[in-house]
Amino acid sequence: MSKSITTIRPIHPFPARMAPSIALRRLSGRKGTLRVLDPMVGSGTTAVAARLRGHRAIGFDTDPLALLIAKTWASDIKPKHLRKSAEKVLKEAEKIYKKLHVKDAYPVGADKETKAFIRFWFDATNRRQLAALAGSISKIKESVDRTLLWCAFSRLIITKKIGASLAMDVSHSRPHKKYKTAPIKPFDRFLASVETILKNSPFSAARKIPIAQIRKGDARELPIESRSIDLVITSPPYLNAIDYLRGHKLSLVWMRHWISDLRELRSRNVGAEHSVDSELDDELSKALKRMGETTKLPGRIQDMLKQYLRDMDKVFSEIARVLRKNGEAVVVIGDSMIKGVFIRNSWALVSIAKKNGLILYSSRRRPLLVSRRYLPPPDHRISGKELRARMREEVLLTFRKSRKIAI
Numbered sequence: 001m002s003k004s005i006t007t008i009r010p011i012h013p014f015p016a017r018m019a020p021s022i023a024l025r026r027l028s029g030r031k032g033t034l035r036v037l038d039p040m041v042g043s044g045t046t047a048v049a050a051r052l053r054g055h056r057a058i059g060f061d062t063d064p065l066a067l068l069i070a071k072t073w074a075s076d077i078k079p080k081h082l083r084k085s086a087e088k089v090l091k092e093a094e095k096i097y098k099k100l101h102v103k104d105a106y107p108v109g110a111d112k113e114t115k116a117f118i119r120f121w122f123d124a125t126n127r128r129q130l131a132a133l134a135g136s137i138s139k140i141k142e143s144v145d146r147t148l149l150w151c152a153f154s155r156l157i158i159t160k161k162i163g164a165s166l167a168m169d170v171s172h173s174r175p176h177k178k179y180k181t182a183p184i185k186p187f188d189r190f191l192a193s194v195e196t197i198l199k200n201s202p203f204s205a206a207r208k209i210p211i212a213q214i215r216k217g218d219a220r221e222l223p224i225e226s227r228s229i230d231l232v233i234t235s236p237p238y239l240n241a242i243d244y245l246r247g248h249k250l251s252l253v254w255m256r257h258w259i260s261d262l263r264e265l266r267s268r269n270v271g272a273e274h275s276v277d278s279e280l281d282d283e284l285s286k287a288l289k290r291m292g293e294t295t296k297l298p299g300r301i302q303d304m305l306k307q308y309l310r311d312m313d314k315v316f317s318e319i320a321r322v323l324r325k326n327g328e329a330v331v332v333i334g335d336s337m338i339k340g341v342f343i344r345n346s347w348a349l350v351s352i353a354k355k356n357g358l359i360l361y362s363s364r365r366r367p368l369l370v371s372r373r374y375l376p377p378p379d380h381r382i383s384g385k386e387l388r389a390r391m392r393e394e395v396l397l398t399f400r401k402s403r404k405i406a407i
């Protein structure tokens with residue numbers, strides 16, 4: 001595969017996607033076939049970049065929509081086959097739609113809370129069309145095609161302005177109700193959505209390159225062997241910056257993920273606003289101090305920061321465990337502003353990495369493109385030029401596994 005590729009086109013919106021150039025650069029000019037891991041793979045940028053450079057990619061995430069997008073983006077596409085399946089799905093859905101009464105227009109087995117959620121975000125016609133499409137996609141036997149078609153379905157809903165729901169800004173995970181009738185009808189756009197995926201898919205079955213493995217898994221407890229990874233490239237969630245599932249729910253309910261399950265999943269994710277009140281060990285307490293003037297924050301938020309540190313401690317411990325001797329980890333992170341207090345996530349991560357035997361090798365700041373800044377709305381308490389500039393940057397940290405580490 002060409003080493004000159006410098007960017008890749010997304011197939012589905014995703015908040016806080018990593019800039020592909022970061023992964024592509026880190027992977028170019030490397031000898032041999034590396035095993036490259038992203039323990040929080042999101043939409044799959046690391047996996048796609050690794051495959052493009054001819055390496056073996058492994059990615060984990062807890063968000064079912066992230067997994068769907070990453071699997072689709074990193075998979076081998078058979079365009080003819082997919083187009084045929086898509087046409088079949090649409091035809092079948094049109095038949096189902098004619099007989100489907102609006103009172104039954106929900107995903108099969110949906111509970112009361114999920115049904116109410118669907119009624120709030122979707123008008124009656126689109127509920128019927130989406131239920132019919134969902135029913136028809138779930139009947140597709142071939143799993144690659146089915147995954148790709150779900151991704152095309154999801155693209156109809158997860159949009160910035162004009163989608164199949166009554167909301168705007170779903171793709172930024174900030175859905176708010178805007179319309180009385182949704183601006184698009186799913187049946188009119190489904191085949192075009194499939195075409196966009198085909199156009200932006202980097203891999204075809206014709207090329208023989210290692211496949212990427214994308215699996216459900218928790219970065220704090222990775223289901224992989226110790227010392228089996230050459231390179232980790234990852235961008236963990238920023239503290240409190242994005243509630244990924246808030247927007248994703250609008251699409252995931254149609255794939256039979258119920259609201260109560262998604263709520264539970266969200267509360268366990270790294271970076272979620274949940275608080276567990278317990279003390280930190282000495283090293284994590286130091287990391288907390290390095291974050292900034294955290295004592296100015298309400299107790300609830302201080303507890304959330306502590307939980308973030310504990311979670312990231314587990315993530316780094318796992319990264320250190322799975323890396324081979326001399327293995328490297330590239331971590332992309334942004335700093336945060338919470339209630340007017342500047343929080344240096346990057347400094348805290350350097351301390352936590354060191355605690356786990358990962359030594360900082362280089363640190364570089366890079367500007368965040370405005371279009372990629374899926375950050376919360378501007379905080380007017382951010383005063384001072386320097387701070388505002390900081391919020392428009394991300395930090396690229398490169399760690400090496402210390403030789404002294406015993407795992």
Ligand SMILES: C[S@@+](CC[C@H](N)C(=O)[O-])C[C@H]1O[C@@H](n2cnc3c(N)ncnc32)[C@H](O)[C@@H]1O
Pocket residue numbers: 014015016017018019039040041042043044045046060061062063066217218219220234235236237238244268269270271
């Ligand atoms: C900043 S995003 C990653 C974006 C990704 N680099 C890309 O380019 O699309 C962070 C990801 O971490 C995931 N995440 C949060 N907690 C996790 C956990 N405990 N285990 C695995 N992934 C987790 C979120 O679901 C989200 O997809």
